[in-house]
Amino acid sequence: MRFGAQECVPHGGDKYCWLPEEFEGDGDIAGPGVLFAFVVGAAISLISALVVLIFEGIERFRREHPGAHAARDFFDSLVVGFSDTQLITSLALLASTYFRLGCKISAYHYDLVCNLVLISSAAHIGPVAVMHRYYDRFKGLGILRFCLILPSFVLTWILIAKRNDSNIFPTYKPNSTPGGNNTALVLHAACLIDHPGAKQAHDFHNFTASIYWTTWFTNTTISVPSNSSSQFTNSTILTNRTIPAYSNFSSDDTLKDPGDMTAFGFLTGAFVLTSLLSVAQKYVHKTNLEQKTLDAIHRAAVILKTAALITCFGIAIWSYTRFQTLHSWMQKSDWLRDDDAERSPDSFGQLVPLVLLALPFLTIFEQLVAQSPDKDSDQEKNDNESTSNMRLRSMEQDR
Numbered sequence: 001m002r003f004g005a006q007e008c009v010p011h012g013g014d015k016y017c018w019l020p021e022e023f024e025g026d027g028d029i030a031g032p033g034v035l036f037a038f039v040v041g042a043a044i045s046l047i048s049a050l051v052v053l054i055f056e057g058i059e060r061f062r063r064e065h066p067g068a069h070a071a072r073d074f075f076d077s078l079v080v081g082f083s084d085t086q087l088i089t090s091l092a093l094l095a096s097t098y099f100r101l102g103c104k105i106s107a108y109h110y111d112l113v114c115n116l117v118l119i120s121s122a123a124h125i126g127p128v129a130v131m132h133r134y135y136d137r138f139k140g141l142g143i144l145r146f147c148l149i150l151p152s153f154v155l156t157w158i159l160i161a162k163r164n165d166s167n168i169f170p171t172y173k174p175n176s177t178p179g180g181n182n183t184a185l186v187l188h189a190a191c192l193i194d195h196p197g198a199k200q201a202h203d204f205h206n207f208t209a210s211i212y213w214t215t216w217f218t219n220t221t222i223s224v225p226s227n228s229s230s231q232f233t234n235s236t237i238l239t240n241r242t243i244p245a246y247s248n249f250s251s252d253d254t255l256k257d258p259g260d261m262t263a264f265g266f267l268t269g270a271f272v273l274t275s276l277l278s279v280a281q282k283y284v285h286k287t288n289l290e291q292k293t294l295d296a297i298h299r300a301a302v303i304l305k306t307a308a309l310i311t312c313f314g315i316a317i318w319s320y321t322r323f324q325t326l327h328s329w330m331q332k333s334d335w336l337r338d339d340d341a342e343r344s345p346d347s348f349g350q351l352v353p354l355v356l357l358a359l360p361f362l363t364i365f366e367q368l369v370a371q372s373p374d375k376d377s378d379q380e381k382n383d384n385e386s387t388s389n390m391r392l393r394s395m396e397q398d399r
Contacts, residue, residue, distance in 0.1 A: 004162070008103035008190035016103075017191040025341030028096070028349025029109045029116075030327055032342075037089065037353035038116050042123035042316050044360075045082035049309055051075050053130040056302065081360030083127040087148055089353045090120035094155040096349075107170055107192055108185035108330055110163065114260050115323035117156050121267050122316040124149070129274040129308035153271075156264060163189075164261045168198045168207040170253030171260070172322065173329040184208055184251040186335055208251050259322075263315045270308035277301050 009016055028034065055072040097105060097113050105113075163169045169192045174183040184192065184207075197212030207213055284297055330336050331343070341347070 004194040005190050005196070006194055008188065017187060020186055023106070023186045023335040025336050026109050027341045027344060027347035030112050030342040031345055031347055031350040033345040033350025033354050034116070035323070037357045038119050039320060041082055041086050041089070041357050042119050045079060045086055045123040046126045046309070046313055046316060048075050048079040048082065049126040049130045052079055053302070053305060053309060056130070078360065078364060079127040079130070083124040084145070085356050085360055086120045086123040087145070087152060089356055090117050090124070091148060091152050092352070093117060094152065094159065097159065098155065103188065103190050105189050106185065107187055107189045108326070110189040111171060111185070111326055112323055114160055114163065115319045117159065118260060118263055118267070118319040119316050121152070121156060121264070122312040122319070125267055125271045126309050126312035128278070129270060129305050129312065153268065160260045160264055162193050164256065164258060166193050166195065166198065167256050168192050168195060170251070170255060171257040172254035173326045175252045175254060182252045184253055185330070263318065266311050267315060270311050274305060274308050277304060
């Protein structure tokens with residue numbers, strides 16, 4: 001796994017950090033099918049988690065409610081299904097980013113991946129917040145879920161931390177107006193991660209035009225471009241630098257926005273807190289505490305779970321907004337104005353998350369079938385009752 005300038009630039013060729021002649025969209029990351037699968041899955045997961053939390057209160061304080069337990073079991077299955085789907089989809093995207101794209105991914109698509117995995121993380125942490133049986137209902141599945149959540153957290157943290165550690169990485173839509181092209185988002189993400197020149201710079205805005213952008217590997221002589229942001233052309237000159245100096249290109253980006261790292265920190269805190277609550281509730285109910293004390297503990301747990309779930313809702317909405325804002329700017333820019341890759345839903349990479357999104361609906365159907373009355377059983381019961389009544393009448397007549 002290579003994910004930085006020190007690893008990627010020496011292997012990327014002479015033109016690795018040049019401005020691209022044409023910037024290509026990636027439907028597998030930013031296509032409508034991918035966004036639909038992430039957003040709809042997250043929305044259903046979080047809304048169902050909210051319903052579960054409400055039913056938990058109904059079960060506790062309104063025990064006379066006849067449908068509370070059945071409804072709770074139904075939404076439990078729904079929440080777990082969509083939560084697991086979001087977890088697997090997120091892991092697939094992270095694995096693809098690290099091991100397939102690696103040095104090839106652009107800063108723009110890197111930012112979009114960060115937003116998508118935050119949406120997904122919020123969607124599978126929310127159910128943990130409200131379901132104290134998320135791990136222990138089936139111990140084998142609980143262990144498997146934990147083993148999937150752990151690498152998801154680690155890979156997400158590395159992804160966001162690498163970007164956050166760079167003072168020159170564009171993290172949001174450029175400050176220039178839509179329709180322009182003054183952004184470093186189109187460069188490879190690795191050109192902007194652990195760039196040694198950034199440590200010496202004092203002004204990081206428009207870093208690509210500074211002397212610190214071109215101060216690497218001074219013993220190597222190669223051809224480098226003089227790029228124009230309005231005419232995507234390269235003129236070749238000889239120099240002893242491996243990173244090109246841009247003569248007519250300037251970047252006007254939002255740099256080192258710590259929002260994603262802060263959001264992920266809140267998600268991590270919510271996950272740890274609610275996991276500890278789940279363990280605590282499991283053992284508290286095995287004690288001989290008075291019912292009044294148990295009710296007080298339960299109310300405190302519900303308050304904390306509600307706070308964690310609201311946090312997940314907020315982060316999912318915030319990440320979706322950032323995704324849409326950046327994506328919209330790029331679609332209107334000169335870079336992707338004529339590229340349909342991120343407008344069409346027909347790529348294979350968009351089909352996979354859509355198929356995964358459909359799987360939990362099988363669980364819904366199964367639950368509905370399980371809860372529906374069995375007509376054959378009812379008919380058989382009625383037939384048996386009729387037969388019994390006929391026998392009784394026959395016995396009475398014989399008497």
